Amino acid sequence: MPDVLAILEQRGGTLKKVSHETLTAARHLADGLNGEVHALLIGAAEGSGDGLGAFGADKVLLAGDEGLRDYQADRYAAIAASAGDYPVVVIAATALGKDLAPRVAARLSGALAADVTEVRYEGGIVVTRPVYAGKAVYTLKVTGSPCVLSVRPNAITPEQSEKAGTTDTMKVEAAEPRAKTVEVKQPEKAALDVAEASVVVSGGRGLKEPENFGLLEDLAGALGAAVGASRAVVDAGWRPHAEQVGQTGKVVSPNLYFAVGISGAIQHLAGIRTAKTIVAINKDPDAPIFKVADYGIVGDLFEVVPKLTEEIRKVREG
Amino acid sequence: MKLAVCVKRVPDSEARIKIGADGSAIDGSGVKFVLNPYDEYAVEEALKLKEAAGTGEVVVISAGPDAAQETIRTALAMGADRGVLLRCETLPLDPLPVAKALAAELRDGSFDLVLFGKMAIDDSSHAVGTMVAELLELPCVSAVAHLSVTDGSGTAEREVEGGVEVVEFALPAVVTADKGLNEPRYPALRGIMMAKKKPLEVKEAGLEAGGLEVVSLSHPPERKAGRIVGEGAEAVPALIEALKNEAKVL
Numbered sequence: 423m424p425d426v427l428a429i430l431e432q433r434g435g436t437l438k439k440v441s442h443e444t445l446t447a448a449r450h451l452a453d454g455l456n457g458e459v460h461a462l463l464i465g466a467a468e469g470s471g472d473g474l475g476a477f478g479a480d481k482v483l484l485a486g487d488e489g490l491r492d493y494q495a496d497r498y499a500a501i502a503a504s505a506g507d508y509p510v511v512v513i514a515a516t517a518l519g520k521d522l523a524p525r526v527a528a529r530l531s532g533a534l535a536a537d538v539t540e541v542r543y544e545g546g547i548v549v550t551r552p553v554y555a556g557k558a559v560y561t562l563k564v565t566g567s568p569c570v571l572s573v574r575p576n577a578i579t580p581e582q583s584e585k586a587g588t589t590d591t592m593k594v595e596a597a598e599p600r601a602k603t604v605e606v607k608q609p610e611k612a613a614l615d616v617a618e619a620s621v622v623v624s625g626g627r628g629l630k631e632p633e634n635f636g637l638l639e640d641l642a643g644a645l646g647a648a649v650g651a652s653r654a655v656v657d658a659g660w661r662p663h664a665e666q667v668g669q670t671g672k673v674v675s676p677n678l679y680f681a682v683g684i685s686g687a688i689q690h691l692a693g694i695r696t697a698k699t700i701v702a703i704n705k706d707p708d709a710p711i712f713k714v715a716d717y718g719i720v721g722d723l724f725e726v727v728p729k730l731t732e733e734i735r736k737v738r739e740g
Numbered sequence: 741m742k743l744a745v746c747v748k749r750v751p752d753s754e755a756r757i758k759i760g761a762d763g764s765a766i767d768g769s770g771v772k773f774v775l776n777p778y779d780e781y782a783v784e785e786a787l788k789l790k791e792a793a794g795t796g797e798v799v800v801i802s803a804g805p806d807a808a809q810e811t812i813r814t815a816l817a818m819g820a821d822r823g824v825l826l827r828c829e830t831l832p833l834d835p836l837p838v839a840k841a842l843a844a845e846l847r848d849g850s851f852d853l854v855l856f857g858k859m860a861i862d863d864s865s866h867a868v869g870t871m872v873a874e875l876l877e878l879p880c881v882s883a884v885a886h887l888s889v890t891d892g893s894g895t896a897e898r899e900v901e902g903g904v905e906v907v908e909f910a911l912p913a914v915v916t917a918d919k920g921l922n923e924p925r926y927p928a929l930r931g932i933m934m935a936k937k938k939p940l941e942v943k944e945a946g947l948e949a950g951g952l953e954v955v956s957l958s959h960p961p962e963r964k965a966g967r968i969v970g971e972g973a974e975a976v977p978a979l980i981e982a983l984k985n986e987a988k989v990l
Contacts, residue, residue, distance in 0.1 A: 533951025566951015
């Protein structure tokens with residue numbers, strides 16, 4: 423039974439967008455292995471597998487009780503590891519997936535290829551795995567079985583593939599988690615995460631004062647983007663670490679990345695290498711960021727950014 | 741309080757990465773290696789917990805080559821009490837064999853808390869700490885940005901997309917440290933001198949091979965050279981035009 427288990431992610435009963443990427447990766451492998459894709463959805467009992475067949479799920483396994491509404495790491499791992507005899511498990515490398523994937527691999531005594539950006543079947547499973555924050559890239563053959571693959575968000579384009587998507591309910595044993603999530607604090611202002619957003623607007627030292635990030639928040643607002651930050655401004659305490667982009671922060675792969683007042687240290691450039699389009703705004707024409715940017719504007723960001731925000735608003739409204 | 745911190749020797753984040761002649765690993769010559777930055781937070785937190793408890797021991801454990809002794813000495817210079825090196829020539833990319841070796845070392849150590857960095861900045865697997873916890877069947881919270889430990893139990897906060905999870909657990913437990921947990925101290929000269937005399941035991945790690953085989957290691961494709969669309973605010977319309985019609989991302 424060379425079936426592939428795709429562990430999907432929901433938050434508050436809503437399936438996360440990244441789940442379609444997980445399903446697509448699983449579908450590619452299942453097609454190579456001549457097996458099925460079984461999507462596992464863990465959460466509170468009301469979870470629904472509607473629409474997952476369209477993205478390649480042959481079967482949807484619903485596993486839930488009220489105690490699983492929030493992520494309960496070891497219970498989720500126990501459920502995933504007992505879902506069936508799967509040679510391949512695929513999961514998104516989100517905050518949840520980065521925690522869950524190694525737990526499942528340990529429980530299955532399987533191999534783990536973490537944060538992969540490509541998945542294909544060539545007589546065996548082959549993955550692409552950036553290391554050193556993208557300064558180098560491994561091509562790896564996954565020889566271990568079972569194996570767990572965590573797939574970087576935004577790296578795989580979701581594809582429709584009509585399958586049955588029949589729903590099964592998995593019996594879940596009640597248990598007390600070893601470590602228990604008792605609360606999920608929501609920020610006052612709901613913010614997009616840099617690792618998930620399809621557009622990211624990042625700022626660096628060039629903004630001069632923490633208050634000036636308001637300019638970037640306006641631009642991000644107009645674009646529906648997440649706000650990111652360079653290591654320098656995070657270390658200076660201007661911005662929270664959750665926003666840091668780079669080797670000691672988050673590696674991002676958005677469609678569109680704006681680097682504003684960021685000169686482009688090696689560790690920052692490594693973190694944005696897989697962005698599809700990079701725009702740099704910097705007053706120094708020799709800044710290294712211009713070497714990786716697709717489009718650059720040399721100039722005073724305090725003049726350029728407000729104008730850009732205004733023009734983007736026009737585009738979005740027009 | 742008995743604490744263990746598992747650390748890794750990694751290339752500095754500013755290092756340029758060269759591919760070795762065989763095309764399957766990096767060329768480490770001329771590269772500056774450091775204590776993995778996330779592990780510094782783990783070491784600092786362990787030292788703070790021991791200081792708060794007033795008594796205890798902080799043991800630093802690393803799997804790696806002989807040169808990782810320097811990495812352990814860095815943690816000893818920060819204030820840890822003793823070190824253990826699980827020696828191996830190379831570390832497999834599959835994290836489970838390393839987790840098994842560390843778990844075997846930790847199993848009978850009667851540690852109250854085992855700390856890791858949330859990931860190593862070289863292979864960024866983000867895995868070994870949680871794997872060790874699963875192998876030892878201990879409670880575990882990963883990527884912790886805030887931790888409080890009192891009377892045999894702890895509360896940790898971890899940042900997730902769009903929120904912060906608050907997690908409670910009983911000791912013994914495993915936590916992996918995120919940036920923001922604390923400000924790691926710099927080793928003082930006295931600490932560096934003392935570290936040289938602290939015990940550092942070296943054992944053979946005896947790692948399994950793991951389930952990942954390297955086909956190749958290469959540099960990512962260079963990004964195609966872009967262009968400067970203009971100078972100052974006057975260049976904005978040209979940028980919008982390019983993003984809309986050329987890159988088609990607006």
